[in-house]
Amino acid sequence: MGPYVLRRVLMAIxxxxxxxxxxxxxxxxxxxxxxxxxxxxxxxISPSVAQALRERFHLDQPLVVQYGLYLRGLLxxxxxxxxxxxxxxxxxxxxxxxxxxxxxxAWIIMAVAGVALGVVAxxxxxxADAAVLFGTTLALGVPFFVVAYVxxxxxxxxxxxxxxxxxxxxxxxxxxxPGLVLALSGLPQVARLTRTSVLDGLxxxxxxxAVAKGLTGTAVLFRHVVRNSLIPVVxxxxxxxxxxxxxxxxVEGIFNLPGLGYQIYTAIPxxxxxxxxxxxxxxxxxxxxxxxxVDLLYGVLDPRIRLG
Amino acid sequence: MPESPVLTVSDLHVRLxxxxxxxxxxxxxxxxxxxxxxxxxxxxxxxxxxxxMGLIRPPHGRVTAGTVLLHGQDLLxxxxxxxxxxxxxxxxxxxxxxxxxxNPVLSVGYQIAELFRAHRGMSRAEARRAAVDxxxxxxxxxxxxxxxxxxxxxxxxxxxxxxIALAIALxxxxxxxxxxxxxxxxxxxxxxxxxxxxxxxxxxxxxxxxTHDMGVVADMADxxxxxxxxxxxxxxxxxxxxxxxRHPYSEALLGAIPRPHLRGRELxxxxxxxxxxxxxxxxxxxxxxxxxxxxxCERNPPEHDLGGGRSTACHEWxxxxxx
Numbered sequence: 001m002g003p004y005v006l007r008r009v010l011m012a013i014x015x016x017x018x019x020x021x022x023x024x025x026x027x028x029x030x031x032x033x034x035x036x037x038x039x040x041x042x043x044x045i046s047p048s049v050a051q052a053l054r055e056r057f058h059l060d061q062p063l064v065v066q067y068g069l070y071l072r073g074l075l076x077x078x079x080x081x082x083x084x085x086x087x088x089x090x091x092x093x094x095x096x097x098x099x100x101x102x103x104x105x106a107w108i109i110m111a112v113a114g115v116a117l118g119v120v121a122x123x124x125x126x127x128a129d130a131a132v133l134f135g136t137t138l139a140l141g142v143p144f145f146v147v148a149y150v151x152x153x154x155x156x157x158x159x160x161x162x163x164x165x166x167x168x169x170x171x172x173x174x175x176x177x178p179g180l181v182l183a184l185s186g187l188p189q190v191a192r193l194t195r196t197s198v199l200d201g202l203x204x205x206x207x208x209x210a211v212a213k214g215l216t217g218t219a220v221l222f223r224h225v226v227r228n229s230l231i232p233v234v235x236x237x238x239x240x241x242x243x244x245x246x247x248x249x250x251v252e253g254i255f256n257l258p259g260l261g262y263q264i265y266t267a268i269p270x271x272x273x274x275x276x277x278x279x280x281x282x283x284x285x286x287x288x289x290x291x292x293x294v295d296l297l298y299g300v301l302d303p304r305i306r307l308g
Numbered sequence: 309m310p311e312s313p314v315l316t317v318s319d320l321h322v323r324l325x326x327x328x329x330x331x332x333x334x335x336x337x338x339x340x341x342x343x344x345x346x347x348x349x350x351x352x353x354x355x356x357x358x359x360x361m362g363l364i365r366p367p368h369g370r371v372t373a374g375t376v377l378l379h380g381q382d383l384l385x386x387x388x389x390x391x392x393x394x395x396x397x398x399x400x401x402x403x404x405x406x407x408x409x410x411n412p413v414l415s416v417g418y419q420i421a422e423l424f425r426a427h428r429g430m431s432r433a434e435a436r437r438a439a440v441d442x443x444x445x446x447x448x449x450x451x452x453x454x455x456x457x458x459x460x461x462x463x464x465x466x467x468x469x470x471x472i473a474l475a476i477a478l479x480x481x482x483x484x485x486x487x488x489x490x491x492x493x494x495x496x497x498x499x500x501x502x503x504x505x506x507x508x509x510x511x512x513x514x515x516x517x518x519t520h521d522m523g524v525v526a527d528m529a530d531x532x533x534x535x536x537x538x539x540x541x542x543x544x545x546x547x548x549x550x551x552x553x554r555h556p557y558s559e560a561l562l563g564a565i566p567r568p569h570l571r572g573r574e575l576x577x578x579x580x581x582x583x584x585x586x587x588x589x590x591x592x593x594x595x596x597x598x599x600x601x602x603x604x605c606e607r608n609p610p611e612h613d614l615g616g617g618r619s620t621a622c623h624e625w626x627x628x629x630x631x
Contacts, residue, residue, distance in 0.1 A: 303415075
């Protein structure tokens with residue numbers, strides 16, 4: 001177990017380097033001039049001020065040098081400074097609780113509702129199965145932001161049940177709508193995989209043994225079918241967290257939640273490279289850690305992997 | 309019949325989809341005795357066993373007629389909840405392939421302990437001790453330690469011992485063993501059969517042994533029910549069948565056993581193929597492969613009671629086995 005964890009942690013290093021470089025490159029390749037974007041679209045900046053700013057943020061250097069300087073800072077725990085003058089670490093410290101609450105809420109909704117729907121569809125078949133199939137297809141087909149705006153209009157504006165914007169209402173109220181919208185991005189896959197996996201599980205020979213043992217229907221279903229069937233689902237739930245984190249950029253933007261995603265959402269039009277790369281790196285790190293945890297949990301659920 | 313039957317199956321009909329897999333099977337098993345249900349693949353013997361255990365259920369299969377009397381009570385007419393309470397406590401089953409019959413992600417101790425918790429209301433700790441005890445009874449060495457192991461950590465023979473432990477844990481009156489040694493090495497087969505025989509004698513359990521192996525029948529069985537195309541075509545004591553079969557199919561099966569003194573000759577086979585059970589047929593199902601065939605065989609022969617619990621379903625039974 002120990003060497004395995006160490007190997008996984010070491011493997012994370014090249015992944016981190018690669019992803020930060022790609023994000024860095026993407027920001028660098030954005031059209032337009034970051035200094036002009038900082039000043040505002042119609043402002044005139046004197047060439048000397050622009051030059052000073054360029055030098056301060058190393059924008060006059062080639063890409064590779066910029067990236068090298070960035071990495072050197074990273075080793076010292078310095079994620080750089082936003083073009084607005086605020087250190088990126090400070091921005092992250094202020095924003096992560098919002099994203100953690102949003103991501104956590106969405107992940108729990110996705111896991112609980114996805115698994116429940118999948119199990120019901122597999123066990124009940126017929127109408128329930130068709131309804132889940134229809135619902136998940138709809139959720140897969142309708143674009144993310146459409147769902148977000150429609151829920152805002154219906155539940156926030158027309159019915160007035162939940163806030164449409166900001167975090168003033170606190171957890172859970174402020175996070176229910178955005179959490180739901182974010183959860184919908186991964187829920188169909190979780191429900192579908194659970195359904196397929198439970199159907200396979202129901203057909204397994206050891207389920208006949210469980211019935212022949214005289215266990216109750218519930219015991220057979222949950223101890224001998226669902227438990228086994230959840231193993232691949234757990235793996236998907238780990239990977240889905242990555243998509244959820246990516247989704248926070250849009251959801252926090254639409255719902256005006258001041259989280260990490262929101263910071264990226266506002267930093268991109270500003271060409272604010274340090275913020276985008278810093279927070280991006282942060283999210284990649286979270287994603288890698290969660291996946292490591294999920295893989296370890298996988299071993300707990302399936303002794304064949306643990307004991308090989 | 310001299311002894312009182314603990315399990316009696318009569319006129320059982322089972323369909324899987326449109327196929328009539330079991331067509332009027334009937335036999336009875338006396339307390340403490342071994343009945344071998346003998347037949348080739350597709351003869352309906354496993355489906356019969358699984359029907360008795362209540363494992364054939366819609367939409368996969370349907371029991372269309374018949375009774376299964378356990379201690380005189382019809383299992384097929386019983387509410388599911390009562391029937392569930394009888395499983396493992398009164399009637400249990402050993403499956404053919406223990407690897408797939410055991411849950412891969414639960415320890416074997418847990419899987420046995422589940423029985424004591426579900427049927428005896430024991431606590432986790434009590435049930436675990438009881439499970440270790442049962443593992444000892446099936447002669448698994450270091451039972452207390454191995455109870456925490458998972459099915460894939462056992463050898464094939466040890467795994468089937470676990471399968472037997474599951475079946476005997478609650479001391480049922482009847483154990484159904486569905487080809488319990490088919491998936492095992494020949495050397496291990498004998499050990500497992502001996503274990504089953506020992507346990508049966510110790511506990512006075514009746515054993516319904518499903519097999520296609522004449523050697524197993526000779527070693528283990530008091531009585532034999534020969535199945536063909538979903539019907540029991542001959543019932544007799546094991547000794548009687550070996551001495552003089554009274555159905556052409558039993559005779560053909562005996563003829564197909566390789567014998568040392570016939571070494572070097574071509575092995576005897578039963579010519580032709582088993583019938584297609586999805587096609588209805590009024591006649592004897594064996595007639596296309598039968599050397600005693602007469603015109604009467606176009607209608608299905610009734611069961612002839614030959615006395616002493618012996619019966620055969622053949623019009624020409626008097627001629628069979630005289631050669």
